[in-house]
Amino acid sequence: MTRVMTQLELLRELEPVAEANVNRHLSMARDWHPHDYVPWDEGRNFAAMGGEDWEPEHSRLDDVAKAAMITNLLTEDNLPSYHREIAENFSPDGAWGTWVGRWTAEENRHGIVMRDYLVVTRGVDPVALENARMEHMTAGFFPGNNNGLLRSVAYVTFQELATRVSHRNTGKACNDPVADRMLQRIAADENLHMIFYRNICEAALDVAPAQTLMAITEILKQFQMPGAGMPNFRRNGVLMAKHGIYDLRQHLDEVVQPVLRKWNIFERDFGSEGAQTLDELGTFLEDLERQAVKFEDMRDRSLARDAARRERAEAAV
Template structure:
């Protein structure tokens, strides 16, 4: 099977519909009204959502595997809707998009659901979806298009439901195993990165997204990290026992994050 698969790959060649339909007849960079920042944000979302795959369902499905399957379906729906919008508004080169998608599916990018620890997956997914919601809201403003506003508003509505589910599950974990949950939440927040670090052109896209306020350290701190920690009453808990050290570690980290966010804002102000 391995030999035959190697032969199969060797004989294959990449093709897209644009090989048969002239791309110039339906795409031109001059036709789009979106800013480069809006395009970068939407394409990043599209590629990260396309690359996501839910975990394989076991013979006897659990509530968690059922959830990840439903979440995967919603993410796929979001990706399709965003791609349809980008193509309809002539905002993306379909050939370049197909190449980027192929690279993502071949090489892969980090997923918030990777790993075999349920609590870590839940905590990471909560932060990930909240961060993406902030990005979508600000992308909607950047697009300055009522269609994009309606579309991204619908995506955010789905994500609000996702966050409600995820943060509630994590809150229940705090009640059952508070010390372990506090330790994992601290680990996730201190190591969190927005998905897409392996995407083609990610450095340029992330620079535009950060520079123009789609998503940056200040937004991450004030609209994601602090609100979710408040919801979980992280710094108010008296039941952490051995996990109490996590509150000190995370408090120090947030202090450093505050300093970095303030420094970034000052640099952006000077550059404007």
């Protein structure tokens, strides 16, 4: 029976991979400045400065775009919690510490630019947004079973890719070229972050295959986006799923399956120790496919009902 590697052993064994991928990231990452993505000439004072406070008609975003922008921004706002999690599961030293600091600094730009955009363009109610930020950050983010290097790296691999998909689709939903350009820039960052974590996890599969497979399987079976505890998350999540921002089909086809294929999960030999876990993962994916088909059917029926109601309303005018 293969001995389970300790956290310290894994960190030491994988540090050369972390160092190579930090260097790779720094060679590919493009510095950018949040102020370059905000239409400042659209801004005006609120009542406290002699202007006018927010009213719903000030926003040019529809309900779907508002829900997605708020959800994505509040997710980015909880960065202190995420920093704590990866700092505790990685190390403050060497390549690990360099990555934690660099990743945190890059992620911070996302919340800065999104909030500036929403406040300047009056896209959402800034008072409600600030109240939600206070509530969400006060509650923090505690990922439960994501403790330890392997679970942490597996989780952020899928989460970063999911966030990229969500940001990219939110940009399209805003129907505003400024927002789309901004969110494309954020999505590009998220993709590079995902690649770092994906490569670390791939190396872990080589070093501790059965142990890493178990971590991946556990994470996928319990996966939740980091914003799950924020105010109105369920309502906003339903709107986002219904209108193609992020849904179960996208989660399976654009996030889970591509990563598993990159890792060659089902072509690897995990020995007798990993065989049962591999079967468990396969069964989970089959069930996720059934859930995705069921979701698509329900969504199509719901959208058809919405379209019929709009037609009746227009005919009655």
